[in-house]
Amino acid sequence: MSKLELFLGLDVGSVSINLVLLDQRYRVLEKLYLRTQGKPIAVLSEGLERLHHTMPAGSTIAGVGVTGSGRELAGAMVDADVIKNEITAHGMAVLQSIPDAQTILEIGGQDSKIILLRNGVVSDFAMNTVCAAGTGSFLDRQAARLNIPIQDFGSMALKSRSPTRIAGRCAVFAESDMIHKQQMGCSLEDIIKGLCEALVRNYLNNVGKGKEILPQIVFQGGVAANEGIRNSFEEALGHPVIVPEHYDVMGAVGAGILAHKAIQRGQATKFRGFHSIRGKFTAKSFSCSGCANLCEIVEFFSDGNIKARWGDRCGKWSAALVNNSQADILA
Amino acid sequence: MTITFPHMGQVYIPVKALFDDLGVPVVVPPPVSNKTLEIGTRIAPEMACLPMKINLGNYIQSMEKGADTIVLTGSCGPCRFGYYGIVEQEILRDQGYHAEIIILDAPGRDPRDLLRKIRKISGNSPWKNIIRAFIQASKIVEQTDKLQGIFLRKRPRELNKGQTDDLQSRFEKQILQCRGSKEVMRLIRSFQVKADGIPERADANPLRIGLVGEIYTLIEPYVNLNIEYKLGYLGAEVHRGITIADWVKTHLSMDRKYKKQRKEKLKKGANYLNLCIGGHAWETIASTVDYADAGMDGVIQILPFGCMPEIVAESIIPSISRNRSLPVMTLTVDELTGEAGYLTRLEAFVDLLSQKKGTVYE
Structure with missing residues (x-):
């Protein structure tokens, strides 16, 4: 029996850490959506351990891809084959599952982005720059304040008859406006729906400014679970909005696909098995005094051996390590 | 009179050579860093554009090293930059600094004003020397840009990752030790040769x-x-x-x-x-x-x-x-x-x- 070759995709973000196992036809065999809780190393180790146990008998990991804001860290931990930015990963995942998609709306924990796809490649993109109003963290906070489980937030919005208008330009002002509307006696459903509309307006005016949004439109990221937001997008854009099955882990799926493509091109995987991740990972930071920038350098260790460094503006520290590993290879 | 000026990339190379040639003491501001920006952000209006905040940081860091005269170019207001000189002077005064700011505006209504200022910052050197120094400085500008161009071309093509950066940072350290346009020019030319010699990957595209x-x-x-x-x-x-x-x-x-x-x-x-x-x-x-x-x-x-x-x-x-x-x-x-x-x-x-x-x- 030939061995089943699987690909591991990781998306290490600010709010969640997502892990997926893909087969060679990019079917998601297993997925995990874990809260980062400010402890990426511990949560990722735990996730990998859990994923390891779900692997079918006789299967092996043939390649690993990582993405997300914590990609450097995760890449160093698992010896990833591909370390890619979120835009490319998300674009890749959609192109494989919905080939005729032309627009991706992605709203995650702390950032939101729009990606335009034309002729099967990413043709343009934008990310939120100055403001986190309208991202998952803000919705989480508002749900908590209104004492509604975040899962019910979207369905409540759908019950609204006459949505109120909420000022969505800024998270702080949106909150005070919501309080004001509550005190005017508006129903909770109408306020929540108003908030959804405000967030969509904010997203389209900031992130989506000047972008040509054509169907098929795909909506993904953690916030895509929210039917209220999805519904408001459909109303604002006048087109149906598709939420893919694995909307919450699309970045990880993309990373896994990119790993497969790298291996297909003949790159040998650097992944050395789950046992190699069981070591003790530690990170230390210090302030470099080489110049007045005083960059904070993070050093990442596995069982006491240095694996990676980052945070330096000039590249002196991160480059020193690259050169060392090159020297190792040559030796 | 000890002169300083704001940073803008490698402008400091020709400017320092110019004043060295004229025998006028000059302080090159420390390289722009987080500290520079911190100083500027503290004393500039919040909505001022970023370059102005960095200018102000440069001046103060230079004054700490002994500069007392600041030279910058004006431009009669193509954008907010046109007011930098005047506003910066006011801000420095409010902060209790008494450096003199000399703004070199393009000759408009009164070319004599510009000439007077140039003469002043040149330490009253004879015009012949001033012209010669300016010609040398403009040659340095050209050669610095040329060197920069080689670095840009080499970086994506270099065989050994990091070699171009390494060479560039060595250049930036050594150039500050040079005095006068002759030494500067010699160093630039030698680094042009070194940069040209950086081996490239054959398949680089x-x-x-x-x-x-x-x-x-x-x-x-x-x-x-x-x-x-x-x-x-x-x-x-x-x-x-x-x-x-x-x-x-x-x-x-x-x-x-x-x-x-x-x-x-x-x-x-x-x-x-x-x-x-x-x-x-x-x-x-x-x-x-x-x-x-x-x-x-x-x-x-x-x-x-x-x-x-x-x-x-x-x-x-x-x-x-x-x-x-x-x-x-x-x-x-x-x-x-x-x-x-x-x-x-x-x-x-x-x-x-x-x-x-x-x-x-x-």
Whole structure:
């Protein structure tokens, strides 16, 4: 029996850490959506351990891809084959599952982005720059304040008859406006729906400014679970909005696909098995005094051996390590 | 009288040589760093553009090293920069600094005023020496840009990763030890030879990206978060429309041929923008069209937060991008810019270009 070759995709973000196992036809065999809780190393180790146990008998990991804001860290931990930015990963995942998609709306924990796809490649993109109003963290906070489980937030919005208008330009002002509307006696459903509309307006005016949004439109990221937001997008854009099955882990799926493509091109995987991740990972930071920038350098260790460094503006520290590993290879 | 001046990329190289030649004591401000920006941010109005905050930081750091006279160029208000000198002087005075600011405005109504100022900062050297020093300085500008060009070309092609950066940082250390234009010139030439000798990968076929935007942001690496290095490392060859030499030739020299070429280039943008609306907006538009003509893979516009002329240009660029199917990305920088998000955008843009070009997806 030939061995089943699987690909591991990781998306290490600010709010969640997502892990997926893909087969060679990019079917998601297993997925995990874990809260980062400010402890990426511990949560990722735990996730990998859990994923390891779900692997079918006789299967092996043939390649690993990582993405997300914590990609450097995760890449160093698992010896990833591909370390890619979120835009490319998300674009890749959609192109494989919905080939005729032309627009991706992605709203995650702390950032939101729009990606335009034309002729099967990413043709343009934008990310939120100055403001986190309208991202998952803000919705989480508002749900908590209104004492509604975040899962019910979207369905409540759908019950609204006459949505109120909420000022969505800024998270702080949106909150005070919501309080004001509550005190005017508006129903909770109408306020929540108003908030959804405000967030969509904010997203389209900031992130989506000047972008040509054509169907098929795909909506993904953690916030895509929210039917209220999805519904408001459909109303604002006048087109149906598709939420893919694995909307919450699309970045990880993309990373896994990119790993497969790298291996297909003949790159040998650097992944050395789950046992190699069981070591003790530690990170230390210090302030470099080489110049007045005083960059904070993070050093990442596995069982006491240095694996990676980052945070330096000039590249002196991160480059020193690259050169060392090159020297190792040559030796 | 000990002179200092604001940083803008490698402008310090010719300027220091100029004052060295004239025998006028000069303090080169410490390289722009977080500390520089911190000082500037503390004393500048919050909504002032980023370059001004850095200027102020430069002055104060130079004064700590003994400078008492600040020289900068004015430009009679193409944008807020036109008021920098005056406003900066007021701010420094409010902070209790008594340095003299000498603003060199382009000769307008009163050319004698400019000449008087030049004579003054030259330590009253004879005109013959002043002219000679200026000629030498302009040659240094040209050679510095040439060296810079070699670095840009080599970085995406180098065989041993990091060799170009290594050479450049050695150059930047040694150049500060040089005194006078002769020594400076010798060092630049020797590094040009060294840079030319950096071995290249045989299969190198880098993407070509044009940079456009506000001049200070383009030229000062601290402000643009070292965009040229970063793109170089991601495997792209960077082209920059605005260099120090361009600025000198446009504003200070009598080079007729250059001015004619410049006019022709500006005409390229005529379908989109056909007049000066301040700052470098016209150049930004014309260069974007020019890069499309030159077959660049993509263009990146870069501007400091709140820069009006570039904001206007930003809203025009999408039509060029559409008509010429040229991917363009705009980056705004200020003191709050996060480096991680910035790098993500650059990486994604380079991926986008290589996909479009049909090169390997990596």
